[in-house]
Amino acid sequence: MPDSNAAAGIGRASSRAPLTLGLAMGRLLPKTSDSGLKTAHFRKPGIAAALLAPQLLILLFFFFIPSYKALSLAFVQVDPFGAKQIFVGFANFAQLLGSADYRQSVVFTLWFTIVQAVVTIVLALLFAFATDFIIRGRGIYKSVILMPYAIAPVISGVLWAFLFNPAVGPVAQFIHSLGIPWDPNRRPFDAQLLVVVASVWKHICYDYIFLVAALLAVPQSLIEAAKLDGARPVRRFFTISLPLITPTIFFLMVMNVVYGLFETFGIIDAVTRGGPAGATNSLVYKVYQDGFVQLNLGSSAAQSVILMIVAILFTILQFRALERRVNYQV
Amino acid sequence: MIERNLGLTIFCHAVLLVGAAVVCLPLYFAFVAGSLTLQEVQQAPFPWLPGSHFLENIAEAWNQGNFSRLYINSLIVTIGIVVGKLTISLIAAFAITYFRFPFRMTAFWLIFVSLMLPVEVRIIPTYEAVADAAGPLRWFFGAIGVSGFVESLTGYRLEAALQWNMVNTYGGLILPLIASASATFLFRQFFLTVPEELCEAARLDGAGPVKFFLDILLPLSRANIAALSIILFIYGWNQYLWPLLFTTDANMQTAVLGLKGLVPVNDAAPAWNIAMSAALFVMLPPAVIILLMQRWFTKGLVDSGK
Numbered sequence: 001m002p003d004s005n006a007a008a009g010i011g012r013a014s015s016r017a018p019l020t021l022g023l024a025m026g027r028l029l030p031k032t033s034d035s036g037l038k039t040a041h042f043r044k045p046g047i048a049a050a051l052l053a054p055q056l057l058i059l060l061f062f063f064f065i066p067s068y069k070a071l072s073l074a075f076v077q078v079d080p081f082g083a084k085q086i087f088v089g090f091a092n093f094a095q096l097l098g099s100a101d102y103r104q105s106v107v108f109t110l111w112f113t114i115v116q117a118v119v120t121i122v123l124a125l126l127f128a129f130a131t132d133f134i135i136r137g138r139g140i141y142k143s144v145i146l147m148p149y150a151i152a153p154v155i156s157g158v159l160w161a162f163l164f165n166p167a168v169g170p171v172a173q174f175i176h177s178l179g180i181p182w183d184p185n186r187r188p189f190d191a192q193l194l195v196v197v198a199s200v201w202k203h204i205c206y207d208y209i210f211l212v213a214a215l216l217a218v219p220q221s222l223i224e225a226a227k228l229d230g231a232r233p234v235r236r237f238f239t240i241s242l243p244l245i246t247p248t249i250f251f252l253m254v255m256n257v258v259y260g261l262f263e264t265f266g267i268i269d270a271v272t273r274g275g276p277a278g279a280t281n282s283l284v285y286k287v288y289q290d291g292f293v294q295l296n297l298g299s300s301a302a303q304s305v306i307l308m309i310v311a312i313l314f315t316i317l318q319f320r321a322l323e324r325r326v327n328y329q330v
Numbered sequence: 331m332i333e334r335n336l337g338l339t340i341f342c343h344a345v346l347l348v349g350a351a352v353v354c355l356p357l358y359f360a361f362v363a364g365s366l367t368l369q370e371v372q373q374a375p376f377p378w379l380p381g382s383h384f385l386e387n388i389a390e391a392w393n394q395g396n397f398s399r400l401y402i403n404s405l406i407v408t409i410g411i412v413v414g415k416l417t418i419s420l421i422a423a424f425a426i427t428y429f430r431f432p433f434r435m436t437a438f439w440l441i442f443v444s445l446m447l448p449v450e451v452r453i454i455p456t457y458e459a460v461a462d463a464a465g466p467l468r469w470f471f472g473a474i475g476v477s478g479f480v481e482s483l484t485g486y487r488l489e490a491a492l493q494w495n496m497v498n499t500y501g502g503l504i505l506p507l508i509a510s511a512s513a514t515f516l517f518r519q520f521f522l523t524v525p526e527e528l529c530e531a532a533r534l535d536g537a538g539p540v541k542f543f544l545d546i547l548l549p550l551s552r553a554n555i556a557a558l559s560i561i562l563f564i565y566g567w568n569q570y571l572w573p574l575l576f577t578t579d580a581n582m583q584t585a586v587l588g589l590k591g592l593v594p595v596n597d598a599a600p601a602w603n604i605a606m607s608a609a610l611f612v613m614l615p616p617a618v619i620i621l622l623m624q625r626w627f628t629k630g631l632v633d634s635g636k
Contacts, residue, residue, distance in 0.1 A: 036438065036522065038428050040529035042539045045431035052437055055422035055514060062509035063444045066455035073455065127349050130342035137343070143624060144350040150616035152568030152586050155609055158593050159356035162363065162602055170359055170376035201352070213632050233338055262450045266570040270590065284450045291454040292575065300454055307451035315446040
């Protein structure tokens with residue numbers, strides 16, 4: 001049964017992407033000094049240096065030096081006028097871990113990230129399954145569901161802040177008419193819920209694209225065989241497609257967590273500004289708040305260092321996930 | 331084997347229709363709000379149908395937010411990010427896959443490590459780096475004693491010459507955002523899949539590295555470049571945290587920042603009609619790109635995992 005709609009977008013991408021990925025992943029990380037080098041290559045160190053120079057210079061100035069500075073700032077205390085720096089060892093970290101604000105921020109960030117990641121992947125799976133099952137109208141549904149990818153997180157935040165604005169927002173008015181109290185400016189849980197909704201809305205499209213591509217790549221022969229054995233579509237999805245796309249799901253969960261941790265600054269800034277009373281002060285938002293608004297550089301740098309460690313862990317996870325993502329190739 | 335399952339088909343369409351409706355809900359209400367007057371936008375049951383002030387509000391938002399200037403800023407910054415990142419990444423990836431030279435692996439690992447830390451976690455030090463981009467140079471010259479030497483020789487203070495503040499410049503908005511090696515890594519992956527014979531043949535025909543790169547590798551990479559350009563365009567246009575930190579001058583802000591400035595805060599007159607009109611035209615360029623180039627866009631996304 002040839003798929004008549006496969007020509008639209010994702011079909012193309014999926015038929016080629018796993019192939020290039022599959023070829024590339026074997027060489028994802030070089031193991032010896034010669035790997036990742038073409039057999040037919042040039043031996044002109046001068047040209048190579050000139051070609052690499054822009055990249056390395058930019059990394060030096062905007063990556064390595066700032067990262068080094070973050071590390072060194074985390075261990076000093078800077079007075080508010082920026083005149084003196086005193087080495088204080090781990091005092092910034094001790095103070096940070098002892099502060100109730102920071103613990104509140106950690107708890108909110110964990111809660112928010114996990115809820116957001118799970119809700120996003122479940123809804124995206126539902127949409128991807130539905131898209132995979134139907135034949136008519138696929139292209140239109142895809143185009144619409146993809147739209148939020150184009151919208152900046154901060155704009156997504158502004159849109160949802162308006163919909164749920166307790167004074168003028170249409171959805172908030174609807175909630176009020178049901179007799180349910182709603183005010184994200186005062187009630188912490190309402191604010192947290194609103195941040196989750198805006199983040200999920202913005203991110204479903206991402207998971208959806210990958211899942212639709214992964215479902216298209218499930219070998220048709222397996223599906224046909226199950227059909228002959230009398231398995232119904234839902235059963236086939238849970239016993240064949242889902243196990244085969246678990247590498248993609250794992251990859252997406254990692255990406256969802258990374259998104260929740262690091263990329264939701266704009267949403268939080270637009271929807272709640274970390275409030276009410278710090279209820280939505282995520283870790284990244286707190287770095288900005290403490291460093292730029294309250295000018296507590298030492299604490300902010302210590303927070304950056306903790307985030308760096310988390311980011312490094314997740315990058316490693318992400319690469320492992322990326323390597324496993326090709327496993328569904330039968 | 332064709333199977334029919336009417337119930338499930340209806341269920342799937344229902345799920346997708348609800349999903350599409352939820353995606354459209356904020357956009358539709360943004361449009362409705364953007365077409366109302368300030369009084370209408372505050373009335374208690376919010377109207378379901380658009381009013382008649384859409385173009386007025388657009389014009390008002392455009393002027394009030396100085397978007398003639400901000401739109402140009404956004405375009406310059408976005409195109410700078412796309413072109414800059416693609417150029418730097420392409421040549422760097424070419425160097426580490428097609429050249430044998432000392433410290434090749436060191437260069438690779440230096441680039442690879444930068445994938446680990448998203449900009450968000452090094453906000454403040456990067457701000458300092460951009461506010462004072464010449465700082466490291468000053469430190470370097472000071473450490474090796476060059477500045478004292480130059481001063482005694484010419485009476486010229488090197489420190490004073492090496493002040494380079496990038497706040498409120500296009501460079502300050504663009505450069506930190508291209509300081510990540512994701513694209514380099516992606517092109518490296520692609521170059522590794524290019525057949526060896528192409529380079530061998532080119533060398534037998536007497537082509538040097540530059541000619542090989544321009545005439546063979548670059549045309550082969552067209553699809554990847556197109557796909558990545560779209561992802562980078564959306565990434566660049568939608569930046570918020572960076573421009574928020576690096577622009578103190580209203581004339582250097584980007585369109586997304588300008589929109590944020592129009593959003594009513596608690597104690598201001600709730601001019602949501604103006605803010606929502608602005609939201610519509612600020613999100614327009616990336617939305618148009620996604621709609622027109624969906625095929626390339628999905629390819630870029632699935633390939634890069636970004």
